[in-house]
Amino acid sequence: MFHPIANIDDAQTLAQAIVNTIVEPFLVLDEQFRVLAASRSFYETFKVDPEQTHGSLLYALGDGQWDIPALRLLLETIIPEKTAMDGFEVEHDFPNIGQRTMLLNARKVLYDHSSAVTILLAFNDITARRSIEKEKEELLARTEDLLRQKDVLLREMEHRVANSLQIIASILLLKARSVTSEETRQHLKDAHQRVLSVAEVQRHLHTSAGMEEIDVVSYLSKLCGSLASSMVGEDQPIKVNVTAQGGRIDSQKAVSLGLIVTELVLNAIKYAFPREKAKALIQVTYETDGSDWKLTVSDNGAGKAAGEVPSVGLGTAIVEALVKQLEAKIEVISDTDGTSVSVTRATFISRIPRAA
Template identity: 30%
Template sequence: MSEAIVKTVRVPLIALDSNLRVKTANRSFYETFKVRPKETENKLLYDLGNRQWDIPKLRTLLGEILPHKNMFEDFVVEHDFETIGQKIMILNARILQQGPEKKPLILLSIEDITERKKAEEERRWLERQKDEFIGIASHELKTPVTSIKAYTQILQHRFQKAGDMKSAEMVGKMDAQIDKLTSLIGDLLDVTKIEGGKLQYHEGPFDFNELIGEIVEEMQRLTTKHTLVQQLTKSRTITGDRDRIGQVITNFLSNAIKYSLHADTIIIKTKTDKEGVTLCVQDFGCGISKSDQEKLFKRFSRIIASDQKAYPGMGLGLYITSEIIKRHNGKIWVESEKGKGSTFCFSLPLKQ
């Protein structure tokens, strides 16, 4: 029976007797570790392959842990084999009772995760390179864009002074696009700071409803298609970074406006209790599918509408907001149904 079990398993697997001699091994073991059955069976495990299996950690597992626990799982062992080179393995072992008249066997599975680890390390390296590139590119873009912004405002002022309102309006539109570019650069810089643990926070007490009112007033000026309705409970003073929390609220409202092309109302509501405050922004726009909700707060996650239209943006805003809320020991979530709108919420404790 034990031999049938060994042969069936696809990962490298060997069966050992109580003296740690190999009773049998499967094909995957022989292929992975480049050994033959006659060199393996009935041999002491530690003597295999010119004692390549005489691994201190393996001795500890089989000699000390297994006799007392009957099994061990997910032990990672890294070893440099003479014939096949460096391997990273996950070891699992279990004592298999064969019946009253037979001695128990030890089943030892050896999963080779070397390539997986290499792929993970390569992915992490690529992520670091990408973050470094984003950081450098953002810094390099920031200065010229700031200069363009300044010259644009000067040009607009001159057109207005000369009475050329048509040209002033055109430059004003250009200025608005520069603001969008500035915001994108700001998001990229925030992401690199978050990843490097360098995003700065300046915490202090502030009136929560006062902050909401300021942002709602500012956002209402930017949209003529939507009415921003405030349903706020009694205000509370909370401690945190006022500007960063404002950034979160602004992001919620910007998204609600962006994704509510055919709706005209956006509701901002709060709830307070002895533990903290909660803010929710409800829109009646396109809504978000369950599959999209799962990745919504990840970097570069973007929503595709039901008509396959991709909304503008790089998919960084909600990632940044979620990191800001986490930094304040708060919670962030979304409730949404496709075609019926979304409600984005965050809660913050009164005391950090």
């Protein structure tokens, strides 16, 4: 059977028990902002005397430590207009407990049979949370600063590596011009082109917005352009054409593909056109299909006669090693229409015709 509270004293006892049960600091104020009740947590948190708190003006508590401009704004301006406010942040330096950041929830209670007004005020101390958030922000800022420094140092290192490779390539070319042995000269020129292919990757990494990936079309086009301009002679003009798909590739893969293209293009320039040929062409294609890809270097040169054994040299060994590293396979087709060398990762059906 339900038994209503018999008198006002019992109601006040129950109300104070409820207030004390609340974990967060809690105040009950009248319309003049005098303290009608305070939770035990309020006294423990803010180190105030219960006898000097009950019935006192909130702003006068603790020798005026609660006379906080932000709190006045909440109680005197916001609450009269809205009657409720959640998550109102107040930061204040309390004499007994130091700097605190609090979230205040406030409610104005109106009664049906009375003109009295009661204000409920709950405090959520978020000082520790704000401190952790600030530490995280500072840590994030330091991390971002370190990443920026790393990026600057990495770009500077790549710039120096690229310059060093260019110097090495120039030395090799100068040495090739000064030696008397034609065989040695050719080996030095080959080494010069291999260094240039690596330098081309470094240049792209230095100028690209993404440090880990480079644009495959731009990379192969510039690489083949460099090879053609330095290795194709006037006595036999050879056009080196690039057709590529696939967008961007990672820098490690680009180095391997660049070296393969260098070796195959150099080989075609040196051996595909033993006799003068009009419209001599070397076609470099790079196609993709999902994660599969295919690189082809073909020419419309002399090709290999039936039964002729292809030459095996340093370039061939380099290509085979790089193909194995890329977990791909190599296929050579050589006939009267020229030679085509394809490096394929997984099953791939080419959609671009070979050089003709």
